[in-house]
Amino acid sequence: MEFTRRRLTKLGLTAGAGVVLPVGALSRPVARLLEASRVASPEVERFEVSLPVPPSAEPIRTDETTDYYEITQREETVEILPGYETTIWGYDGLFPGPTIEARSGREVVIEQQNELSVPVAVHLHGGVTPPESDGYPTDLVFPPDLDHDELPGHHTAGTVDGVSHGSKEYTYPNEQRAATLWYHDHRMDFTGPQVYKGLAGFYIIRDETEDDLPLPSGEKEIPLLICDRTFREDGELYYPSLDPSLLGEHGVLPTASDGWYGDTILVNGAPWPKLDVSNTKYRFRMLNGSNARVYDLELNPAPPNGDAFIQIGSDGGLLETPLSHDRLRISPAERFDVVIDFSNYSIGTEVTLTNRRGSGRTADVMQFEVTREESEGSEIPSTIAPPLEFPDPDDAIETRRFNFLAGMEGGRSTINLQSFDSERIDANPKLDTVEIWEFDSDPDHPVHLHLVHFKVLSRNGGPPGPYDAGWKDTVFLHGDTAEIIARFGPYRGKYVFHCHNLEHEDMMMMANFEVV
Amino acid sequence: MSLDPQPKSERSLLGSLSGESVTRPQYLTAGLAFVVELLYLWVAAEALLFWPVHGAFFAALAIGQGLLAVGLLFDPGRWTFRLGVLFNAGLLVFWVIARVIGTIFPVWIIAVRTPVDSLEYIVMVLVLLLLLSLIWMRKNSN
Numbered sequence: 001m002e003f004t005r006r007r008l009t010k011l012g013l014t015a016g017a018g019v020v021l022p023v024g025a026l027s028r029p030v031a032r033l034l035e036a037s038r039v040a041s042p043e044v045e046r047f048e049v050s051l052p053v054p055p056s057a058e059p060i061r062t063d064e065t066t067d068y069y070e071i072t073q074r075e076e077t078v079e080i081l082p083g084y085e086t087t088i089w090g091y092d093g094l095f096p097g098p099t100i101e102a103r104s105g106r107e108v109v110i111e112q113q114n115e116l117s118v119p120v121a122v123h124l125h126g127g128v129t130p131p132e133s134d135g136y137p138t139d140l141v142f143p144p145d146l147d148h149d150e151l152p153g154h155h156t157a158g159t160v161d162g163v164s165h166g167s168k169e170y171t172y173p174n175e176q177r178a179a180t181l182w183y184h185d186h187r188m189d190f191t192g193p194q195v196y197k198g199l200a201g202f203y204i205i206r207d208e209t210e211d212d213l214p215l216p217s218g219e220k221e222i223p224l225l226i227c228d229r230t231f232r233e234d235g236e237l238y239y240p241s242l243d244p245s246l247l248g249e250h251g252v253l254p255t256a257s258d259g260w261y262g263d264t265i266l267v268n269g270a271p272w273p274k275l276d277v278s279n280t281k282y283r284f285r286m287l288n289g290s291n292a293r294v295y296d297l298e299l300n301p302a303p304p305n306g307d308a309f310i311q312i313g314s315d316g317g318l319l320e321t322p323l324s325h326d327r328l329r330i331s332p333a334e335r336f337d338v339v340i341d342f343s344n345y346s347i348g349t350e351v352t353l354t355n356r357r358g359s360g361r362t363a364d365v366m367q368f369e370v371t372r373e374e375s376e377g378s379e380i381p382s383t384i385a386p387p388l389e390f391p392d393p394d395d396a397i398e399t400r401r402f403n404f405l406a407g408m409e410g411g412r413s414t415i416n417l418q419s420f421d422s423e424r425i426d427a428n429p430k431l432d433t434v435e436i437w438e439f440d441s442d443p444d445h446p447v448h449l450h451l452v453h454f455k456v457l458s459r460n461g462g463p464p465g466p467y468d469a470g471w472k473d474t475v476f477l478h479g480d481t482a483e484i485i486a487r488f489g490p491y492r493g494k495y496v497f498h499c500h501n502l503e504h505e506d507m508m509m510m511a512n513f514e515v516v
Numbered sequence: 517m518s519l520d521p522q523p524k525s526e527r528s529l530l531g532s533l534s535g536e537s538v539t540r541p542q543y544l545t546a547g548l549a550f551v552v553e554l555l556y557l558w559v560a561a562e563a564l565l566f567w568p569v570h571g572a573f574f575a576a577l578a579i580g581q582g583l584l585a586v587g588l589l590f591d592p593g594r595w596t597f598r599l600g601v602l603f604n605a606g607l608l609v610f611w612v613i614a615r616v617i618g619t620i621f622p623v624w625i626i627a628v629r630t631p632v633d634s635l636e637y638i639v640m641v642l643v644l645l646l647l648l649s650l651i652w653m654r655k656n657s658n
Contacts (some may be wrong), residue, residue, distance in 0.1 A: 017550070
């Protein structure tokens with residue numbers, strides 16, 4: 001072939017238009033896509049770090065009816081992986097945030113101050129809360145120096161209580177049973193990354209029924225916030241946001257569109273921690289604070305006598321009677337209040353809490369070492385709580401059906417083939433009436449209703465599953481059909497229900513119900 | 517096919533590099549195709565992060581327009597015009613069908629996120645102009 005000037009010029013332009021330009025334009029997005037599939041946290045020895053317990057928040061003042069708190073949401077540098085510094089967003093700069101200890105019937109008022117660079121919204125998960133304090137996704141608390149107009153319009157549409165600047169006061173009446181609740185960020189379109197960065201904490205309600213029980217308490221009652229995170233090689237958190245500033249485009253890179261799964265398991269913010277225990281009973285308030293990961297927990301070795309987990313409470317509070325499990329499936333946002341009896345193990349035994357759904361690093365969660373003998377000071381009574389008085393299905397005045405469908409890569413996730421619209425009402429139950437809601441789905445969706453607690457009536461046409469006992473506010477659908485029943489109240493107003501796989505939630509798998 | 521050769525004084529840099537006579541319509545049409553390529557590359561870079569299949573699709577469209585632009589500058593033959601017309605006409609038809617389906621069944625068509633809201637309409641107008649230009653050039657070359 002003769003290389004004439006014509007031929008060379010044509011070849012050069014063809015190469016430019018066909019290769020150089022496209023490669024130049026696409027190299028950066030391709031690099032971001034590859035990073036998301038290749039990122040791996042620094043190696044950390046498992047079971048070396050002691051289990052931290054989140055501190056309790058102190059009220060700034062109290063009166064006859066109410067405890068008042070101030071919490072500042074701010075950025076902080078902490079050591080999560082030993083030897084590494086990690087930037088987190090925390091309530092009072094802590095991850096998990098400080099635990100709010102509340103009493104049933106006694107009001108709590110929390111002034112949430114926003115010192116972050118983005119808007120926030122705080123939701124008390126499991127709380128029976130008036131709509132203006134429920135943390136509706138567009139009831140944003142802006143940082144003092146961020147203008148409302150700097151966000152796309154839909155981020156602030158359809159509010160319940162309007163937007164605030166700098167701070168907002170949330171009022172929690174706590175007119176509900178003793179239960180393990182948690183509070184977390186709930187900002188429209190950005191719940192996933194903002195919870196991932198650390199905006200989550202426990203909120204425990206106690207009452208006289210629970211006080212009178214001889215359950216493990218004090219240092220033997222421990223909240224466990226289990227979650228998964230991935231870290232860059234410098235120790236900073238990695239989250240595959242489309243827009244890392246969290247001020248523009250929402251959503252995640254395609255590799256995470258079905259949920260972002262971290263490769264490092266944290267419990268109370270520590271990687272694979274260890275807890276020294278005595279050979280007695282311990283109460284663990286387990287919370288799955290992961291964005292998407294479902295855990296199938298098991299003790300290894302299994303206790304030679306008896307069951308691994310004695311469940312005494314669910315999302316909505318104590319069960320009537322204890323329920324034994326060899327394994328415990330816990331999906332995002334669910335809480336299981338369990339007792340583990342370490343008298344089943346000899347002194348010196350290392351008991352690993354494992355995750356049968358995980359592999360490699362994610363197959364382990366934490367470890368208990370039975371280090372000492374103590375006399376048993378607690379017991380699990382055969383009756384824990386008075387009858388739970390679930391609604392009677394015959395009293396239901398309406399049955400509604402909702403289908404949960406995850407979007408294809410890049411697509412929106414939907415409920416009844418509709419993506420979330422903050423100004424559209426998808427159900428309007430009447431105040432203080434009973435309704436049955438039927439859910440069906442593709443896998444996997446932990447479905448959460450704000451305001452109400454419900455009873456799981458059935459799964460796939462049969463009885464409720466082993467993890468459906470008691471009052472629930474989150475029900476896990478693994479391609480299942482589930483029927484729930486709830487009484488809607490005690491407040492009128494607009495609330496949301498949604499998938500608590502936070503990546504699905506941010507891609508619009510959410511809907512409104514308004515109690516009228 | 518050959519377009520009427522232009523006098524020496526009207527030869528361009530490209531013409532002197534390639535030894536070709538490149539007419540103004542060729543430049544304009546090739547320039548249109550090239551601009552469409554750049555716009556598709558811009559969309560592809562955004563779409564790739566959102567859904568790689570979409571991104572790859574727009575990248576392929578961009579490369580196609582770029583190769584068309586180059587082909588138009590170097591003594592375009594019958595097949596250059598035919599393929600160019602088919603390619604851009606097909607693109608327009610596909611876009612119209614996708615818009616109709618997206619309007620009737622909004623969740624069935626995944627909306628491509630573009631850097632600028634009205635960008636897709638701008639691009640399709642340019643594609644239409646490119647198509648018309650190709651048809652005009654083909655007619656005038658006969």
